[in-house]
Amino acid sequence: MMPWWTNVTSLMEWVVRRWEHSMWVTLRASTRMKSHVPAEGDDFESYNTQVRVSTAQRWESNRRAGGRNTQKPVVKSWQIFLDRALAEGKVRDDIVDEHSLLVFLEFSVNRCRRNKRGEYIPNTRVGASQIKKEFFGALRIRKMQDARDPSFSTCRPVTTVHVYDALKTCVDKALSDAREGFIPADDAPDIVANTWL
Secondary structure, three states: OOOHHHHHHHHHHHHHHHHHHHHHHHHHHHHOOHHHOOOOOOOHHHHHHHHHHHHHHHHHHOOOHHHHHHHHHHHHHHHHHHHHHHHHOOOOOOOOOHHHHHHHHHHHHHOOOEOOOOOEOOOOOOOHHHHHHHHHHHHHHHHHHHHHOOOHHHHOOOOOHHHHHHHHHHHHHHHHHHHHOOOOOOOOOOOOOOOOO
């Protein structure tokens, strides 16, 4: 005759196996998305694109709340820039590539700051940290575009040496302008700037 604890052990193993199985079924059901199941007549490429886009969207929604809130005004700034640049013929479409990013950096450096309602504050300039936020926010926009069409990474690259050099130049100029007091509506942090000697 077997000791009584062997039956308890086998019972516990059975309970654990059932629990693991139910958790696996629940996890599988929750991760299966309707958009991931290819419909009749869809090819593998459209299914692959759907998987990439939904993964990128899930990753974007997984960001911390502060990052998502920072991205909203950057997207708004990109839209303002894009409408203006398309009207002036400076860019050809809405894809974030090397050329459009260089033009966007130029736009960001030369524009005035905005208040919370989105109105420009006259005689001000965007600071270095805002220029970096807008640059990396534009790269996040590009990440979603790459998810929709991966060929952009080879045919329309975005991050080149020229872009990083332009970013560094813009940030350095913004820092030196603020330090030297060249922005009329801002007080210069340097005590010597804007003083009569």
